[in-house]
Amino acid sequence: MTQLQDSSGEIPPRRQLRTKPFSLADRVFYGVTKGASSISIILVSAILLFLFSQSLSTFQAQGLDFITGSQWNNTKGDEVFQIGPMLWGSVLISILGIIGGVPMAIAAAYFIEFMAPKPVAKVATVMIDLLAAMPSIVIGLWGLYVLTPVVSHWSELLYTMHHVELGFASFDIPLLSMSNGKDPNTFGGTPFVAGWIVAVMIVPIITSVTREIFSQMDRDLINSALALGGSRSSVFMRVILPTASGGVTGGVLLGLGRALGETVAIFYVLNLVSDINWFNILESKGGSIASLVLQKFGEGTSEEVKALMAAGLVLFVITLLVNWLAAVIVNRAQPWRKI
């Protein structure tokens, strides 16, 4: 009682909790973890700074044309290094991969989580995770010998539809036609094939993220929507997709990051040409920054290696932005992960 009276309505200030290490061992422990963490900071800044310092001369020499131009010439004296076609090629292939991969991934995630019987779902989940870890060179080998013939055949079928005759008018569908008329004895090496490869690579990634989001969803929400008279399709369209959209978008962006940085698999199935190919996806002509680096580094003169580093820097900055966006969106969509 006396204690209560002593405080006389005045609340004492909250005691500060101190977490300062008080023994030498603790100080060493905290110091070591801090040191290890600063390595990550040093590493990322070192990569960015080094690439930037090395590519500065290329940026100065080429100016904005480095991004937009489409010439690549390493002859001493009149060196021109421009990555326009490669940059656009990377983007085009990633877009194709996303267009092909996203419906497949969402359907597979929905199937695993809401339709398949338990054992099937379990096996499928393990398999998807395993394939998400599949090295890209294995996918590249498969893409070169198994997928390319199949997709070339599909391309041939698509190409037969490129010309439209409508009695009064006839025109070519730009997406399906060739820029220099008919050449094709082959439909290999096209952005279309590369897009399929990328789709196969990112489907497991997007599926596993989407499945995770679906499985964490509040089942009561779905059940109450069903109880209110919703059908499976309306629940999917109006409840599941809107609730999960954040996480799914994040997963798609993660896949996009992987697609943009993909190197070896695309190197084999794509015909790298330093001439911009806007939308003729069936033409055996495409680009990819990562594959360009792989193709050119060996023979490269020092100027060329610097240009490649500039290209790598551009690629890294783009994937950084995409990944950062993905992380933000995924974290916002999964508040239970308490990042």
Add this chain to the structure above:
Amino acid sequence: MSELDLSALPRPKSQPWQVRNPKNTWLITAASVLPMVLAVIITLGAALDPTVATILVFLPLQIIASVSVGQYIYGKKGRGDALLVIFTIFFSTLVGVLLVSVMFSVVVNGIRAMSPQFISQNNVYISPTTSLGYGGVGHAVLGTVLIVGLTTLFTIPLGILIAVYLTETRGRMRSTVRTLVQAMSGLPSVVSGLFIFALLISPNFGNATGFTQQAGWVGSIALFPLMLPTVARIAEEALRLVPQELRNGAYALGAPAFKAFWQVTLPAARSGLITAALLGVARIIGETAPLILTTAPANNTNLNVFEGSIATLPTYLYSYISQAQATSQQRAWGAALVILILVFVLFSLARVLGSAKSTKAKKRK
């Protein structure tokens, strides 16, 4: 007066909402089988291309059949559901076919090259036309083990320490570190290789030659930024799963932070940390582009990571992948199968070690 029967009614054998009208079951079965049969008949009859037939004959037939059956049984609701089911199953099948095809073709084509000698011998005196009875990937397996092992040696402790910093301490740089680790996971592998190549191998800083020749350890360093984020992220998840009460208990008993971590948190999170290590190794074991840039391919067995050319499984596969000879392609498939098996073993180990230890921990509680 008749006696009142108060015994309970028998429970219905199935839940009321699960009762199906047998007529509906027949209709649904018919709607799932008939379009396929019809499509097969039309395709064979008109000698259509299978792809064209699937998209232009089978899919429309299936949609018409399912939608009309759905409409008949459930009314307007049934139409949307029928479409949802069709598209889900169509795309899932596509995914299944593609992914099974990857596995299947690697296994089937790889088995043909597989033999004890393929695993154990190296590539010396092997020309593109040498029969599969000679030579193999032994040197590449050893090279991969050495290079990946060296990377593991310094990446695992660093990754776990970063995870410890993120979960166990109240450091001020935590959000920065977390962001940067996430950023690192987006580093394209070829850029990592190019960075190390330009830094250590290519002529630089005014020197006529680079700091070093292509060698195994350079490859190890190039793999480091690719493995670190994987290890750090999974280890962080594992440490976060350890209940805070355990740590608080240790602190309450007077343990300093270091001892609490070493004797309480670390053992509790051991299985998760092992998983982190194994998945980290699985992440880089097939990584190709950085090794192409930083190591020189070799045909002989080289056990010295610090000097000379050294072969790894991915670079071996890379060198054989686009050769015209059938035997060379066989060798590529064989190497792909070896990589696949390694990844699979690492995954299974991660699963087994991760779950077995955690059940033990639960029992102990």
